[in-house]
Amino acid sequence: xxxxxxxxxxxxxxxxxxxxxxNACRYCExxxxxxxxxxxxxxxxxxxxxxxxxxxxxxRGCYYACQYTExxxxxxxxxxxxAEVRVESWTRFAWPGRFARVFQQNGVALALALALxxxxxxxxxTALRPESGQGFYAFLSxxxxxxxxxPAFVFPIAVIAIGLKRYWREAGGTAITMxxxxxxxxxxxxxxxxxxxxxxxxxxxxxxxxxxxxxHAHHAVMYGFLLCLASTSSGxxxxxxxxxxxxxxxxxxxxxxxxxGGFLLTIGAASLAWLKIKADPSLGAPSVxxxxxxxxxxxxxTGATGLALYAATGTALVSPLLALHLGTVLAFFLTTPYxxxxxxxxxxAALVRDAQLRG
Numbered sequence: 001x002x003x004x005x006x007x008x009x010x011x012x013x014x015x016x017x018x019x020x021x022x023n024a025c026r027y028c029e030x031x032x033x034x035x036x037x038x039x040x041x042x043x044x045x046x047x048x049x050x051x052x053x054x055x056x057x058x059x060r061g062c063y064y065a066c067q068y069t070e071x072x073x074x075x076x077x078x079x080x081x082x083a084e085v086r087v088e089s090w091t092r093f094a095w096p097g098r099f100a101r102v103f104q105q106n107g108v109a110l111a112l113a114l115a116l117x118x119x120x121x122x123x124x125x126t127a128l129r130p131e132s133g134q135g136f137y138a139f140l141s142x143x144x145x146x147x148x149x150x151p152a153f154v155f156p157i158a159v160i161a162i163g164l165k166r167y168w169r170e171a172g173g174t175a176i177t178m179x180x181x182x183x184x185x186x187x188x189x190x191x192x193x194x195x196x197x198x199x200x201x202x203x204x205x206x207x208x209x210x211x212x213x214x215x216h217a218h219h220a221v222m223y224g225f226l227l228c229l230a231s232t233s234s235g236x237x238x239x240x241x242x243x244x245x246x247x248x249x250x251x252x253x254x255x256x257x258x259x260x261g262g263f264l265l266t267i268g269a270a271s272l273a274w275l276k277i278k279a280d281p282s283l284g285a286p287s288v289x290x291x292x293x294x295x296x297x298x299x300x301x302t303g304a305t306g307l308a309l310y311a312a313t314g315t316a317l318v319s320p321l322l323a324l325h326l327g328t329v330l331a332f333f334l335t336t337p338y339x340x341x342x343x344x345x346x347x348x349a350a351l352v353r354d355a356q357l358r359g
Contacts, residue, residue: 011088012049015081019044019052021074028062032193033354034082035062040357051171053085054343054350057193059202060283061210083285090342093163112294115301118327152333159337160345167346171353183358184351191215191222204279214275220268221299222344227261228303247313259310262303269300288340295340298332 019038022028029035034056041048060079068074187193194215196202201210235254238244248254273296281289305325312321336342 011081011084012046015049015053015078015085016044018074018076018078018081019049021068021076022062022078025068027067028065031061031065031196032057032059033187033351034193037354037357047170047172049085050089050167051350051353053082053089054167054346055193055354056082056086057191057347058083058284059194059196059204059214060280061196061201061203063283064203077283079283080285083283086343086346087285087288089167090163090346093166093346094337094342095159095162112297115298115324115328115331118330120323120327149330149333152330156333156336160342163337163342164345164349167349168353171350173349173353174356176352176356180352180355183355184348187351188348191218194218204275213271217268217271217275220264221272222268224261224264224266224268224303225299227257228265228306229261231255231258231261255310258306262307262310265303266300266307269296269303272296273300292340295335298328298335298339299341301328302332 022035023038023041026035026039029039034052037052037055044052056079058079063069063077063079066076066078068076070077194202195212196210201212202214203210204214231254234257235246235248238248238252238254239246246254273293276289276293276296284292302325305321305328309318309321309325312318332341
């Protein structure tokens with residue numbers, strides 16, 4: 001399946017039309033970083049549109065404030081226009097791009113099938129138990145886990161790096177300084193662009209109510225994921241540096257990081273799914289709704305299965321739950337370059353580029 005180039009050009013042209021009207025109006029200038037970025041330009045090339053699309057966090061406040069939405073003849077819907085360009089850019093920059101298109105269109109079915117297939121494979125592998133080992137290693141050897149998960153981690157990182165290089169070239173990025181990184185990471189850590197600016201929150205529901213619910217859910221997911229990653233990293237350090245293999249006790253660093261991380265990831269993903277169901281799909285990219293929900297499902301399932309596995313310690317449920325958890329984690333990593341998980345990398349790159357443009 002190849003990219004539909006005319007469709008991409010149409011999406012970019014429509015976003016450019018709307019942005020030029022916004023630039024003339026400037027009513028929404030205080031809402032988020034997109035509008036100050038628009039006012040710095042008089043003409044918008046394709047790379048500018050791509051940058052603005054990835055800078056947008058789809059809080060939708062501008063749509064409800066706009067006087068030029070339908071039935072006005074201008075028919076502005078900037079959140080949807082930028083969402084279409086944003087999704088197309090992720091697909092276009094991905095390698096190979098056809099995988100991204102297939103996942104975005106059939107995400108829920110593919111995510112479920114992939115996670116269950118890999119889990120079944122892991123469950124079959126647990127039948128070949130190692131001769132020795134404690135905890136999880138009593139069901140699947142440490143060497144087998146490393147052999148499976150290291151390539152599954154390195155491959156997505158390499159693919160994402162290729163995509164970011166393509167994005168940076170198209171957006172006109174220049175040499176990055178520590179000041180640019182400090183600004184970008186600071187905005188990302190606070191989820192600044194989900195604060196809504198003058199609108200005081202996102203309007204991500206089918207009403208005119210603004211709230212910070214989406215921002216809080218994103219915070220829970222982001223910090224939950226980082227805590228889980230830190231938990232895995234600390235276990236790796238304990239294993240290889242201090243010769244302290246798993247299993248680890250409740251008050252060990254992997255558990256102190258992983259348990260709250262799992263709760264935050266699960267609760268945050270459930271909140272995002274709830275908000276997405278309530279949201280007006282016409283203000284996003286409806287064609288990839290399934291892919292976005294699949295991403296949220298994999299996030300939540302990763303945290304939930306990890307917590308369930310820990311709760312089942314010492315019982316007969318460890319073997320099937322271990323297979324299910326590993327299958328979910330592996331499916332999550334393998335689909336990262338092609339699912340909405342990649343949006344975090346592109347939005348961070350957009351924030352870095354915006355910091356450069358702000359000087």
